[in-house]
Amino acid sequence: MSSDVMAIQSADAARRSWTEVLHEWVTTVDHKRLGVLYILFALFFLVIGGIEATIIRIQLMRPHNDFVSPQVFNRMFTMHGTTMIFFVAMPILFGFANYLVPLMIGARDMAFPRLNAFSFWLSAFGAFLLYFSLLGGSGLYGAGNAPDVGWWAYAPLTSRAFSPGHSSDYWTIALLASGFGSIGTAINIIATIISMRCPGMKLSRMPLLAWLNLVMSGMVLLAITPLSAAQLMLLVDRYLGGHFFDTQAGGSASLWMHFFWIFGHPEVYILILPCFAFMSEIIPVFSRKPIFGYPVMVGASVCIGFVSMSVWAHHMFTVGMNSYANSFFTITTLAVGVPTGIKIFNWIGTIWGGKIDFKVPMLFSIGFLIQFLIAGLTGVMLGSAAFASQLSLSYFVVAHFHYVIVGGILFALFGAFYYWYPKITGRMLNESLGKLHFWLFVIGFHLTFDLMHIPGLLGMPRRIYTYEPGRGWETLNLLVTIGTFVQGIATLVFVANLVISYFKGAKAGNDPWDAWTLEWSVSSPPPAYNFASIPVVASRRPLWDLKHPEDPDSRYE
Amino acid sequence: MSAITTPFSETSSAWTLPYRGKVGMACLIIAESAIFTIFVVAYLFYAGKSLTGPTPREVLETPIFFTVCLLSSSLTIHFASKLLERGKRGAFLGLWFLTIVLGGLFLVGTGQEWHRLIYEKGLTISTNLFGTTYYSLVGLHAFHVTAGLIMLSIVLFFGLAGRVGPEESARVDVLSLYWHFVDAVWVVVFTVVYVLGR
Numbered sequence: 001m002s003s004d005v006m007a008i009q010s011a012d013a014a015r016r017s018w019t020e021v022l023h024e025w026v027t028t029v030d031h032k033r034l035g036v037l038y039i040l041f042a043l044f045f046l047v048i049g050g051i052e053a054t055i056i057r058i059q060l061m062r063p064h065n066d067f068v069s070p071q072v073f074n075r076m077f078t079m080h081g082t083t084m085i086f087f088v089a090m091p092i093l094f095g096f097a098n099y100l101v102p103l104m105i106g107a108r109d110m111a112f113p114r115l116n117a118f119s120f121w122l123s124a125f126g127a128f129l130l131y132f133s134l135l136g137g138s139g140l141y142g143a144g145n146a147p148d149v150g151w152w153a154y155a156p157l158t159s160r161a162f163s164p165g166h167s168s169d170y171w172t173i174a175l176l177a178s179g180f181g182s183i184g185t186a187i188n189i190i191a192t193i194i195s196m197r198c199p200g201m202k203l204s205r206m207p208l209l210a211w212l213n214l215v216m217s218g219m220v221l222l223a224i225t226p227l228s229a230a231q232l233m234l235l236v237d238r239y240l241g242g243h244f245f246d247t248q249a250g251g252s253a254s255l256w257m258h259f260f261w262i263f264g265h266p267e268v269y270i271l272i273l274p275c276f277a278f279m280s281e282i283i284p285v286f287s288r289k290p291i292f293g294y295p296v297m298v299g300a301s302v303c304i305g306f307v308s309m310s311v312w313a314h315h316m317f318t319v320g321m322n323s324y325a326n327s328f329f330t331i332t333t334l335a336v337g338v339p340t341g342i343k344i345f346n347w348i349g350t351i352w353g354g355k356i357d358f359k360v361p362m363l364f365s366i367g368f369l370i371q372f373l374i375a376g377l378t379g380v381m382l383g384s385a386a387f388a389s390q391l392s393l394s395y396f397v398v399a400h401f402h403y404v405i406v407g408g409i410l411f412a413l414f415g416a417f418y419y420w421y422p423k424i425t426g427r428m429l430n431e432s433l434g435k436l437h438f439w440l441f442v443i444g445f446h447l448t449f450d451l452m453h454i455p456g457l458l459g460m461p462r463r464i465y466t467y468e469p470g471r472g473w474e475t476l477n478l479l480v481t482i483g484t485f486v487q488g489i490a491t492l493v494f495v496a497n498l499v500i501s502y503f504k505g506a507k508a509g510n511d512p513w514d515a516w517t518l519e520w521s522v523s524s525p526p527p528a529y530n531f532a533s534i535p536v537v538a539s540r541r542p543l544w545d546l547k548h549p550e551d552p553d554s555r556y557e
Numbered sequence: 558m559s560a561i562t563t564p565f566s567e568t569s570s571a572w573t574l575p576y577r578g579k580v581g582m583a584c585l586i587i588a589e590s591a592i593f594t595i596f597v598v599a600y601l602f603y604a605g606k607s608l609t610g611p612t613p614r615e616v617l618e619t620p621i622f623f624t625v626c627l628l629s630s631s632l633t634i635h636f637a638s639k640l641l642e643r644g645k646r647g648a649f650l651g652l653w654f655l656t657i658v659l660g661g662l663f664l665v666g667t668g669q670e671w672h673r674l675i676y677e678k679g680l681t682i683s684t685n686l687f688g689t690t691y692y693s694l695v696g697l698h699a700f701h702v703t704a705g706l707i708m709l710s711i712v713l714f715f716g717l718a719g720r721v722g723p724e725e726s727a728r729v730d731v732l733s734l735y736w737h738f739v740d741a742v743w744v745v746v747f748t749v750v751y752v753l754g755r
Contacts (some may be wrong), residue, residue, distance in 0.1 A: 229595035241683030
């Protein structure tokens with residue numbers, strides 16, 4: 001049935017002109033195509049953001065370097081941060097959620113397909129606005145410009161006096177647009193999971209990927225909106241002469257910090273929860289065991305969702321809060337480590353005693369486990385107010401959060417690419433290139449971000465465009481920059497693998513990994529309607545039940 | 558691996574899940590509540606911190622009548638959607654129209670108040686912190702009332718064209734959920750601005 005559908009589609013594709021294909025992709029409301037659009041869009045900006053990071057690292061390669069001016073350096077770290085969070089990490093995770101959630105819960109599409117398309121194009125428009133500032137940042141004067149206020153844009157840097165022209169406004173409106181897009185997608189994911197599950201897919205049988213995306217979307221509703229509200233206030237200040245963040249009229253600069261970090265910290269968990277989701281699907285399949293402690297995993301995810309909403313001010317220990325606030329946010333920050341630790345133990349419990357298959361997705365998962373643990377440990381260090389007072393705004397902090405985002409999120413994402421690429425394209429990614437990519441990236445990653453902790457401990461502040469020789473930072477910074485290039489080469493290997501395998505990769509078939517969730521029951525790539533007939537499930541591993549009718553999971557759950 | 562085609566039996570009947578429209582609107586309401594919370598927090602945080610006048614105590618008058626209008630529109634929309642469910646289209650349209658009138662009256666009230674504040678009391682959004690937070694919070698709410706009125710009017714036009722029947726009542730309910738939210742927010746804004754903030 002499904003293979004017939006695919007044959008008809010590909011015969012059609014040969015006859016259509018490229019304008020028709022383009023029109024079809026631009027006007028699509030299909031969750032799979034939108035998922036692919038999200039992912040391609042994010043990969044494009046991953047390259048842009050990576051180039052910005054490389055420029056930053058070349059500038060810091062040696063003392064008194066003049067590769068770029070201080071002004072350009074400020075623009076680079078602002079654009080790098082904003083791009084990577086809002087136009088790489090968010091859309092790529094939404095892309096996977098879009099593609100996988102309906103397939104995994106046995107639905108034919110998202111709950112609101114047109115809202116889905118609207119949300120994607122809103123995010124894309126946001127990215128366009130942010131980069132249009134390179135041309136239009138100074139308005140009609142014609143001089144190019146870009147936001148240079150840092151990705152958290154603390155007041156009063158964003159006031160008219162310190163940020164003339166329109167570059168900050170492009171930043172503001174870009175984030176508003178992409179924020180509304182994110183809220184639309186989050187609403188869509190929640191409605192899909194609540195209302196579109198196939199018969200038998202009780203909440204207690206849902207794949208963990210769906211559960212974690214449900215929690216993530218709930219957090220988007222509560223955490224992205226404060227950012228949107230703060231951006232509206234900033235626009236009122238800049239265009240209508242308001243005083244929200246204007247200290248000369250009694251306004252408060254630290255109120256912006258609170259509003260930003262009420263968004264900013266949950267955002268980290270919004271990004272990491274879908275990565276936990278990838279791990280919870282990949283690790284069991286390559287350990288040949290069902291996930292260890294499913295109910296505890298769900299509970300820990302929901303717990304992370306709640307606790308992480310109350311930790312934001314650990315970004316503000318040096319701002320001058322009173323000791324009660326410092327203690328409160330230290331305690332909540334350390335507390336959020338508990339459910340996260342539970343998850344790590346459960347993944348280890350899944351691997352323990354399993355028949356481990358070291359394919360590339362599993363390699364990246366193991367990299368994730370180790371690196372995310374280290375990132376969490378430096379997080380616990382920085383979560384303590386006394387320690388943070390020493391190292392706040394140093395390269396130690398930069399190293400910590402890049403350990404989370406690159407060592408954790410990006411590694412999990414690479415794993416997800418190798419795992420689901422066969423489903424999305426119908427072709428396997430090349431295993432040797434994948435291993436090369438993995439090892440190069442591991443070496444580059446550790447060279448860059450392990451060593452980056454040390455200049456921080458030695459007192460190197462973040463966001464400086466250059467530094468004096470003779471402080472013991474030179475060799476370390478050189479090595480960090482070399483690591484960046486190794487990571488860049490590894491990423492090129494990955495991109496080459498994506499392209500080559502699309503044309504020359506081995507045919508994947510429906511179920512190349514002998515996996516257990518519903519997306520592997522349909523053809524690769526799945527037909528437009530996903531399921532010819534809506535499936536009925538009786539356990540957490542419907543495909544196991546199907547392949548092993550003599551010993552189905554449903555007997556034990 | 559082995560090809561697995563159409564492995565699952567056909568849908569059984571006893572499987573019902575919540576209506577997606579209602580779930581989606583509930584999510585939107587949660588998101589909007591977070592936005593309003595931030596504006597309310599800013600209002601309360603800056604209450605009494607303006608460096609110059611005028612202060613809320615000097616210039617604000619409590620809009621009792623218009624508040625009653627908005628809150629009673631929640632009742633009319635509730636009964637309107639109940640009537641639609643029972644298939645009484647005419648009565649539905651009547652109450653629906655009344656809802657729009659009441660919501661419109663509320664906006665007129667906001668307009669009058671702003672006109673008085675701007676032209677008689679000299680309070681604009683850039684005058685002081687009170688002006689900034691007051692116009693932002695009340696304006697954000699008025700924006701939501703306006704958006705609601707536009708959507709209500711669209712339903713009214715479709716209703717007048719005879720296109721809204723009992724089969725649409727679930728979707729009309731979703732809209733009325735939004736309208737209840739707008740009213741509930743006004744209860745909070747009213748308390749914060751006209752009771753606590755003075």
